[in-house]
Amino acid sequence: MAMQTVKFYQTGTFTVGNRLLAPHERSVQAEAQRANALTSGHRACQGCGEALGARYAIDAAMRATGDRIVAVNATGCLEVFSTPYPETSWQVPWIHSLFGNAAAVASGVAAAMRMKGRDDVRVIAQGGDGGTTDIGFGCLSGMFERNDDVLYICYDNEAYMNTGVQRSSATPPAARTATTPAMGAEPGNVFGTGKNVPLIAVAHQIPYVATASVANLRDLEYKVTRAMGFRGARYLHIHVPCPLGWGSAPADTIRVARLAVESGLYPLFEAINGEIASSTPIRRRVPVTDYLRLQKRFAHLFAPGGEARVAHIQAIADRNVVRFDLVREPA
Amino acid sequence: MLRQIEGSRGIAEGVALCRPQVICAYPITPQTHIVEGLGEMVKTGGLPACEFINVESEFAALSVAIGSSAAGVRTYTATSSQGLLFMAEAVYNASGLGLPIVMTIGNRAIGAPINIWNDHSDAMSMRDAGWIQLYAETNQEALDLHVQAFRLAEELSCPVMVCMDGFILTHAYERIDVPSQQDVDAYLPPFEPRQVLDPAEPVTIGAMVGPEAFTEVRYLAHHKQLRALDRIPQLAAEFAARFGRESGGLIRPYRTEGAETIVVALGSVNGTVQEVVDEMRADGVAIGSVGITSFRPFPLAALRAVLAGARRVVVLEKCLAVGLGGIVSDGVRKSLSGIALNGYTVIAGLGGRAITRSSLRRLFDDAGRDALAQVTFLDLNTDLIEHELEREGSARRSGPTAEALLRRLGSVSSRIG
Amino acid sequence: MDKPFAITLDVGSSLANKTGSWRTMRPVYVDRLPPCNHACPAGENIQGWLYHAEGGDYEAAWRLLVEDNPLPAVMGRVCYHPCEGACNRATVDAAVGINSVERFLGDLAIARGWAFEPPARETGKRVLVVGAGPSGLAAAYHLRRAGHAVALVEAGPHAGGMMRFGIPKYRLPRDVLDAEVRRILDLGVELTLNRKVADIRAEMTGGGFDAAFLAVGAHIGRRAYIPAGSAARMLDAVSVLRGMEGEDKPMLGRRVVVYGGGNTAIDVARTARRLGASEAIIVYRRTREKMPAHDFEVEEALQEGILIKWLSTIRNMADEGTLTVERMKLDDKGFPQPTGEFETLEADSLVLALGQDVDLSLLDGVPGLVIRDGVVEVGANMMTGHPGVFAGGDMVPSERTVTVAVGHGKKAARHVDAWLAGGDWKPPEKHELATPGHLNPWYYADAPKTVRPMLDLVRRTSSFDEVQGGLDEGNALFEARRCLSCGNCFECDNCYGVCPDNAVIKLGPGKRFRFNYDYCKGCGICVSECPCGAIRMEPEHL
Structure with missing residues (x-):
C-alpha cells in the first residue's frame, strides 16, 4: 500500500496556521507580517464577521498581487466602522463613494489604471449584501456584463445591519429583522423570496464566481487568490455572521458560519465562465437546527408550531446538498 | 479651424482636444450626439489613449467617472434631464470628494409630464450640489467653456458642469472655430490630481465625517467656489489671449451703459434677448442685458456692479421654482441687496416653448412701463388655464391635468416653434 | 499628496x-493539563514529547520523555497505556497511539545509541537502591542524574525484576530490556547482582548510605487451598514465568489450566500455548466484565485459541489430572456464589495465577515500619515509617504495573533528593484538566478513507506484538501528529x-x-x- 503524504494528517490541518508546513504553504493570515489591510482600532461590533472577512479577503488579495490593489467600498457597516473621521483602519488605497455604486466606481478605477498603463494594479469593489444584491445590483450587473477587470466581494450578513437590521434580498426565509418581525401567521422573512446573487453572477458568464465563508479561511484565501488569477469581472460572495443582527454570541461568529456551511444552507462553490466548476464538500453534515438554534433571529422557529418551517429550511439545505454535490463519499 | 457643424459634434471635438482618458455615458436625448461623437472618435483612433465605457445608467456613468477621476485620469461624461436626476446622488458625491470631472448638460425639462425639449430645470435641480455650473450662450462658447472647464476643475479639484441648451444648441448646425490641439495643450496642462488612489501612497478617500467637522468641510467647498469667482475671469482672459475670442467669464453685459432696464438670462436665449435689446435701443429705449455664464459660483459682486445703475431688472428664467417663482431671480435679488429697484421674474421657454422676439419685445415694453406682475409666465395660454381650473374645481376627480390640456390643445407641434 | x-x-x-x-x-x-499526562502513572509529559515528535525531532522527543521515564522502549511494549484510555482524541475518532510512538522513540534511541545526560554535579551523597526492577532502576536513574552516588543491589542473577521474570519475551524482547538497563548503568549506577539484602539497617550502615530506596517487588506466588492428589501437577504463575528465563523451560504438558483472572493468568496461558500446549484454559470465577486483565490482552489470548471458563471455581485436582470445577453465579451485589453444579476438566497441569506476595524479610526489626496486608506503608513522600528508608513498586500499596513502579521510582527519587538536602519536594501545582469540552475538534483533520487501512495497520502494529514489529518513521510521525495538544x-x-x-x-x-x-x-x-x-x-x- 502506498504511503500517504504525512502532512495531510497533521494536527490542525484546518487551523489558520501550522508550524509543520513550509512557509509558502501557510495561510496569509498565519504570517507574522501579514498586511492587516483592515487594521486595529476599527469600530466594528465585538465578534464582527464582516471585519474578519474583509481582512481575510483583502490580505489575501494583497499577497496575490504583491500589494498592488485599490479597494472601492460601498456604504455600509464596513465603510462606517472603518473610516470615521479622523481615523481610518485601511492600509490600502481605498475609496468610498456611495451605497449603490461601488461596482461602477471600481470599473472607473480599473479603466483609469489601464489608461495609466498600470493594469498591474488590481481593483476590488466590496460591500455588504444590501449594497450588492439590492441597491448596488444595477451597477454590479453592469460591471459584470462589461467584464470590467474588477473583483467584487460581497460580505453577506443577510440584512441591512448598519441601519438597524432590516430585510434585504439576501435575508434568509424565517429570519427576523426589524422589517420582518417574528409576528403573525408567517413570522420573519417570507419563504420563497430573495435572490441568489452568486448564481445570478454565474448567469452573466463572467470568468470567475465563488462563494466563501469566514469559517473556512483556507478555502477563502484560495478563492481570492484564484480570482486574482483571472482578468475581467469576478465575484466573491462571503458569508459573514453578524452577532448583533443575528442574535448570536460574539464568540460564536465562526461557529455559526461553519454550521451554515456544514448544514448545507450556505454552499461553497466556484464557477468559471458561467459553469459551476467545483464545490467544497461538507466535512460533517449537521441538521439545520444546529445552525438555527444559535441565532435569536430564528428563535420563533423553536416555539410550538415552528416544526413545518424548520422542515422547510431543512429542505432548502437538502436541495443545496444535491444541487452542489456537497456530501461525497470519500474515494 | 472654422467649420459648419452640429453643436454636439463641436463639443465632442472640443472635449477630445482636452485629451480625456475615460469617458462614460448613458444615452439620453438631447445629450446623445455628443457622446456618440466621442465614442466614434475613440473607436476610430481620433481620440487615442481614451476608454469609452457604455454603462447601464447615468448613476453608473457618473460613478465610473468618480472612480477614474479618483484614480487620477481626466474624466468626462454628459447627460440631460432625468439622467441628471438619476445620477443626483453621485453628483453631490463627486463634488464632495473634490473630483475634477467635467460633465456636459444638454439642458432639458424634467417630467412628468415627460418632455424631451429644452429648459434649465435639470441643471437648476443640481445648483447646490457643489459643482461649478457654466452656461453657454452659443455653440462656440460651449466648446470653449469645456476647455476652460477642465482647467478650472483640475486647478480647484472641483467638478464642473457645462450647460448648453438642448436642441437649441446641441442640435444646431453653426459655424464653430475648433481650436488646434497645440493651442489646447498649451492652455490645458496634463492632469495632476490633488489626491489619487495609488498603492505606492495609499490613502483613504471618502471618510465618514460627523458633526465635529462637517460644517468645516462644507465651508471649504463654499470657499473653493469663492476662489472660482476669481479664477473664472482670469481663465477667460487667458483664453481670450490665446484663442482670440471672448468666451466664459462670470457674466456678459450687453449694452448696459445707461440702461434703465436690464434683462438677465442664462444660455442661448441671450442671443434673442440681445437682438430685442438692439431693436429697442434703436427705438431709443434704455435697455441692456446681462448673460450669466457662471451660475455657480454665483457672481454677486459682478452682477451688482452692472445692475446697480438700472431702474429695473427682468430676470428671464427657463426654470420654475414651483410655489415660489424664479430660481435665478433669487440670486439676482441677493446681488442687489440694499439697492431699491424693480425686479421682475419671467418664466419662459419651459419644456421647449419657443421664446420669440415679438414676445420678448412685448414683455420688455411692459417691463418698461412697470406693468409686469412680479412673476410672469411668458406666453401663458390663459384661456386654457382658466378652463382647466374651472374643470378641476367642478369635479373632485378631474383626471390628469396634462392629458386634459393636451386634449384641449389638440396638437403640440404647432406650439413649439 | x-x-x-x-x-x-x-x-x-x-x-x-x-x-x-x-x-x-x-x-x-x-x-491546561492534558489527560494523557494526567493519566500517566510514570508522570510522563506525553504531550510535550509528542510535540517534538510531530516536528520530526525525535531526539528532543526522547530526551523529554526520559526526563520522567528511563525505559521508553520497555514501556512502549508493556505499559497498559492509561494515557490512551484518557486521550481526548477518542471523542473525535480514536485515541492517539501514544504507546506505539513511545516504543518507536525507545527503539530509535537504542538504534542510534543515544545516551543520558550525565549529572551536572556530584552531591557526595550515597543512596542504596534495593531491587533492580522497574521501580529500583527508575529510582537509581533519577537519583544518579541528581548527582547522588547510587548502589543498586539485586537478589537475582539479572537486572529487570518482573520485566524479566514476569513478562514473557513475546511481549518484551530481552535485548531491548538489556539495552535500556545498560544505559542506566552507564550513568554510573553501581549494580551488584545475586546479592540479597537481608538486613537493611546493617546494609546502610555498612555501606555508608545516606538513604535507601527499597523496591524488592512481589515475587512469591500466592497459593489457594485446592485439594489435590499427590501426583497432581500444580504450579504458580510467577514460577512458570520465571522459569522461562532459565535453560529448562517449565513442563506444563498438552492440557494446561490457568486459575485466575489477571494479566498474569493471560501471560501464563499464552506462554503455555507458545510452549506447545494444545489446550490452554483459563478458569475464572467471575464474568468477563469483572476480569482485571486488560481487554485487549484477553482478546489477543482468545485469538490465539485460549479458552476461558467464566463463572467457575476449581474445587479439587485429582491425581490423574482431572479438575473438578464448580459453576458460579453472580449475586445481586456482583459477587460469585456457588451453584452446586459441577463439571470436570482434563489437565496435565494447573497454574495458579492468584496474585503475588512480597518478601519483607529484609525489614525485620526496622523500627517505625508499618506493614499492612503484606505490603509496606509509605507516606505521600514514599518514605516508610523509618526515616531515610523509602519504598516503592509492588511492595507498597498500589496497582502493580511496570508503569506505576517506574512512577514510584521517579517520585521517590525526587523525595529522596529533597530529603537529603534537608527539605521537602513539592510537586508543581497541577493545571486544570483539559476536557473535551475545552476543545474545538473541528480543526483536527480526519484521516481520509483511503488511508484507513493504513490506520488500521498502525493500530495493529502498535499492539505490542513483537511478531508485528513497531512503527516505522512515517507511521510514528503520523501517529504523533494526531495529538490534539489538549490544553496547551x-x-x-x-x-x-x-x-x-x-x-x-x-x-x-x-x-x-x-x-x-x-x-x-x-x-x-x-x-x-x-x-x-x-x-x-x-x-x-x-
Whole structure:
C-alpha cells in the first residue's frame, strides 16, 4: 500500500496556521507580517464577521498581487466602522463613494489604471449584501456584463445591519429583522423570496464566481487568490455572521458560519465562465437546527408550531446538498 | 479651424482636444450626439489613449467617472434631464470628494409630464450640489467653456458642469472655430490630481465625517467656489489671449451703459434677448442685458456692479421654482441687496416653448412701463388655464391635468416653434 | 499628496482608537493539563514529547520523555497505556497511539545509541537502591542524574525484576530490556547482582548510605487451598514465568489450566500455548466484565485459541489430572456464589495465577515500619515509617504495573533528593484538566478513507506484538501528529487569525502569542476557535 503524504494528517490541518508546513504553504493570515489591510482600532461590533472577512479577503488579495490593489467600498457597516473621521483602519488605497455604486466606481478605477498603463494594479469593489444584491445590483450587473477587470466581494450578513437590521434580498426565509418581525401567521422573512446573487453572477458568464465563508479561511484565501488569477469581472460572495443582527454570541461568529456551511444552507462553490466548476464538500453534515438554534433571529422557529418551517429550511439545505454535490463519499 | 457643424459634434471635438482618458455615458436625448461623437472618435483612433465605457445608467456613468477621476485620469461624461436626476446622488458625491470631472448638460425639462425639449430645470435641480455650473450662450462658447472647464476643475479639484441648451444648441448646425490641439495643450496642462488612489501612497478617500467637522468641510467647498469667482475671469482672459475670442467669464453685459432696464438670462436665449435689446435701443429705449455664464459660483459682486445703475431688472428664467417663482431671480435679488429697484421674474421657454422676439419685445415694453406682475409666465395660454381650473374645481376627480390640456390643445407641434 | 480636509485620511490612523476599552471580559492564555499526562502513572509529559515528535525531532522527543521515564522502549511494549484510555482524541475518532510512538522513540534511541545526560554535579551523597526492577532502576536513574552516588543491589542473577521474570519475551524482547538497563548503568549506577539484602539497617550502615530506596517487588506466588492428589501437577504463575528465563523451560504438558483472572493468568496461558500446549484454559470465577486483565490482552489470548471458563471455581485436582470445577453465579451485589453444579476438566497441569506476595524479610526489626496486608506503608513522600528508608513498586500499596513502579521510582527519587538536602519536594501545582469540552475538534483533520487501512495497520502494529514489529518513521510521525495538544498552545495561529480586531500578537516560533489588550474587544472568538483549549475568558477588572 502506498504511503500517504504525512502532512495531510497533521494536527490542525484546518487551523489558520501550522508550524509543520513550509512557509509558502501557510495561510496569509498565519504570517507574522501579514498586511492587516483592515487594521486595529476599527469600530466594528465585538465578534464582527464582516471585519474578519474583509481582512481575510483583502490580505489575501494583497499577497496575490504583491500589494498592488485599490479597494472601492460601498456604504455600509464596513465603510462606517472603518473610516470615521479622523481615523481610518485601511492600509490600502481605498475609496468610498456611495451605497449603490461601488461596482461602477471600481470599473472607473480599473479603466483609469489601464489608461495609466498600470493594469498591474488590481481593483476590488466590496460591500455588504444590501449594497450588492439590492441597491448596488444595477451597477454590479453592469460591471459584470462589461467584464470590467474588477473583483467584487460581497460580505453577506443577510440584512441591512448598519441601519438597524432590516430585510434585504439576501435575508434568509424565517429570519427576523426589524422589517420582518417574528409576528403573525408567517413570522420573519417570507419563504420563497430573495435572490441568489452568486448564481445570478454565474448567469452573466463572467470568468470567475465563488462563494466563501469566514469559517473556512483556507478555502477563502484560495478563492481570492484564484480570482486574482483571472482578468475581467469576478465575484466573491462571503458569508459573514453578524452577532448583533443575528442574535448570536460574539464568540460564536465562526461557529455559526461553519454550521451554515456544514448544514448545507450556505454552499461553497466556484464557477468559471458561467459553469459551476467545483464545490467544497461538507466535512460533517449537521441538521439545520444546529445552525438555527444559535441565532435569536430564528428563535420563533423553536416555539410550538415552528416544526413545518424548520422542515422547510431543512429542505432548502437538502436541495443545496444535491444541487452542489456537497456530501461525497470519500474515494 | 472654422467649420459648419452640429453643436454636439463641436463639443465632442472640443472635449477630445482636452485629451480625456475615460469617458462614460448613458444615452439620453438631447445629450446623445455628443457622446456618440466621442465614442466614434475613440473607436476610430481620433481620440487615442481614451476608454469609452457604455454603462447601464447615468448613476453608473457618473460613478465610473468618480472612480477614474479618483484614480487620477481626466474624466468626462454628459447627460440631460432625468439622467441628471438619476445620477443626483453621485453628483453631490463627486463634488464632495473634490473630483475634477467635467460633465456636459444638454439642458432639458424634467417630467412628468415627460418632455424631451429644452429648459434649465435639470441643471437648476443640481445648483447646490457643489459643482461649478457654466452656461453657454452659443455653440462656440460651449466648446470653449469645456476647455476652460477642465482647467478650472483640475486647478480647484472641483467638478464642473457645462450647460448648453438642448436642441437649441446641441442640435444646431453653426459655424464653430475648433481650436488646434497645440493651442489646447498649451492652455490645458496634463492632469495632476490633488489626491489619487495609488498603492505606492495609499490613502483613504471618502471618510465618514460627523458633526465635529462637517460644517468645516462644507465651508471649504463654499470657499473653493469663492476662489472660482476669481479664477473664472482670469481663465477667460487667458483664453481670450490665446484663442482670440471672448468666451466664459462670470457674466456678459450687453449694452448696459445707461440702461434703465436690464434683462438677465442664462444660455442661448441671450442671443434673442440681445437682438430685442438692439431693436429697442434703436427705438431709443434704455435697455441692456446681462448673460450669466457662471451660475455657480454665483457672481454677486459682478452682477451688482452692472445692475446697480438700472431702474429695473427682468430676470428671464427657463426654470420654475414651483410655489415660489424664479430660481435665478433669487440670486439676482441677493446681488442687489440694499439697492431699491424693480425686479421682475419671467418664466419662459419651459419644456421647449419657443421664446420669440415679438414676445420678448412685448414683455420688455411692459417691463418698461412697470406693468409686469412680479412673476410672469411668458406666453401663458390663459384661456386654457382658466378652463382647466374651472374643470378641476367642478369635479373632485378631474383626471390628469396634462392629458386634459393636451386634449384641449389638440396638437403640440404647432406650439413649439 | 495634498489631502482634502477630513474627506481623505492617512492609512492606518485608527490605531489611535484603543478599542480595548470596550471590553468586559478578557481572554488569557492558559495551560491546561492534558489527560494523557494526567493519566500517566510514570508522570510522563506525553504531550510535550509528542510535540517534538510531530516536528520530526525525535531526539528532543526522547530526551523529554526520559526526563520522567528511563525505559521508553520497555514501556512502549508493556505499559497498559492509561494515557490512551484518557486521550481526548477518542471523542473525535480514536485515541492517539501514544504507546506505539513511545516504543518507536525507545527503539530509535537504542538504534542510534543515544545516551543520558550525565549529572551536572556530584552531591557526595550515597543512596542504596534495593531491587533492580522497574521501580529500583527508575529510582537509581533519577537519583544518579541528581548527582547522588547510587548502589543498586539485586537478589537475582539479572537486572529487570518482573520485566524479566514476569513478562514473557513475546511481549518484551530481552535485548531491548538489556539495552535500556545498560544505559542506566552507564550513568554510573553501581549494580551488584545475586546479592540479597537481608538486613537493611546493617546494609546502610555498612555501606555508608545516606538513604535507601527499597523496591524488592512481589515475587512469591500466592497459593489457594485446592485439594489435590499427590501426583497432581500444580504450579504458580510467577514460577512458570520465571522459569522461562532459565535453560529448562517449565513442563506444563498438552492440557494446561490457568486459575485466575489477571494479566498474569493471560501471560501464563499464552506462554503455555507458545510452549506447545494444545489446550490452554483459563478458569475464572467471575464474568468477563469483572476480569482485571486488560481487554485487549484477553482478546489477543482468545485469538490465539485460549479458552476461558467464566463463572467457575476449581474445587479439587485429582491425581490423574482431572479438575473438578464448580459453576458460579453472580449475586445481586456482583459477587460469585456457588451453584452446586459441577463439571470436570482434563489437565496435565494447573497454574495458579492468584496474585503475588512480597518478601519483607529484609525489614525485620526496622523500627517505625508499618506493614499492612503484606505490603509496606509509605507516606505521600514514599518514605516508610523509618526515616531515610523509602519504598516503592509492588511492595507498597498500589496497582502493580511496570508503569506505576517506574512512577514510584521517579517520585521517590525526587523525595529522596529533597530529603537529603534537608527539605521537602513539592510537586508543581497541577493545571486544570483539559476536557473535551475545552476543545474545538473541528480543526483536527480526519484521516481520509483511503488511508484507513493504513490506520488500521498502525493500530495493529502498535499492539505490542513483537511478531508485528513497531512503527516505522512515517507511521510514528503520523501517529504523533494526531495529538490534539489538549490544553496547551501548539501555535496553530488560530487566535492570531480569527481575531476581527488584530488584537493578537504573534511572537514567533516557540514563543506563542500575546494579546494586545489595547484593541481586544473581548469578543471571545479566539476562545471558541482555539482547537486545544489554551485560552480562557476572565472578567475584566475595572
